[in-house]
Amino acid sequence: MKHRIYNIPNSEQQILITTDVVEFFGTYRQQGAEAESGGLLFAEFDFPIIRIVEVSPPQPTDKRWRTLFIPNRVFQRQLIKQRFKKGHHFVGEWHTHPQGKPSPSTLDLESMADSFLKSKHELNYFIMIIIGNDIHNLELWFSVHNGVDYYQLKENKD
Ligand SMILES: [Zn+2]
Numbered sequence: 001m002k003h004r005i006y007n008i009p010n011s012e013q014q015i016l017i018t019t020d021v022v023e024f025f026g027t028y029r030q031q032g033a034e035a036e037s038g039g040l041l042f043a044e045f046d047f048p049i050i051r052i053v054e055v056s057p058p059q060p061t062d063k064r065w066r067t068l069f070i071p072n073r074v075f076q077r078q079l080i081k082q083r084f085k086k087g088h089h090f091v092g093e094w095h096t097h098p099q100g101k102p103s104p105s106t107l108d109l110e111s112m113a114d115s116f117l118k119s120k121h122e123l124n125y126f127i128m129i130i131i132g133n134d135i136h137n138l139e140l141w142f143s144v145h146n147g148v149d150y151y152q153l154k155e156n157k158d
Pocket of ligand 1: 104108
């Protein structure tokens with residue numbers, strides 16, 4: 001699989017998902033009766049490129065159902081601090097849906113707005129990636145959120 005690039009609207013910045021991370025997402029596509037998976041996204045800043053280089057896998061203490069995923073927030077806060085020390089910045093979250101072409105639920109949108117407002121960070125947006133379950137074609141929902149609005153970004157095919 002190949003890396004993916006997304007342009008942030010009204011900005012010079014681009015978000016790149018590395019090949020390794022795209023492949024990681026591919027392995028978590030939700031098959032059959034499997035529960036949702038999810039975790040955090042970490043990036044290296046090389047402006048104007050924001051490079052998503054690391055993602056955290058689901059944890060045994062997360063709560064997981066077929067159409068709902070509730071992460072262990074205490075674990076996540078510790079991980080964010082730890083990764084920050086090695087220059088990997090927390091930039092958002094990923095989770096899976098049992099849908100070919102994934103789109104966010106109302107709860108997903110509310111929870112992104114809420115975490116943007118409640119966490120300490122210096123970002124303009126939090127990123128949300130949702131992984132579809134089409135085994136032939138890895139479909140990703142990609143959006144950026146602030147406390148008020150969100151924008152769905154389309155992959156830059158150039
Ligand atoms: Zn969802």
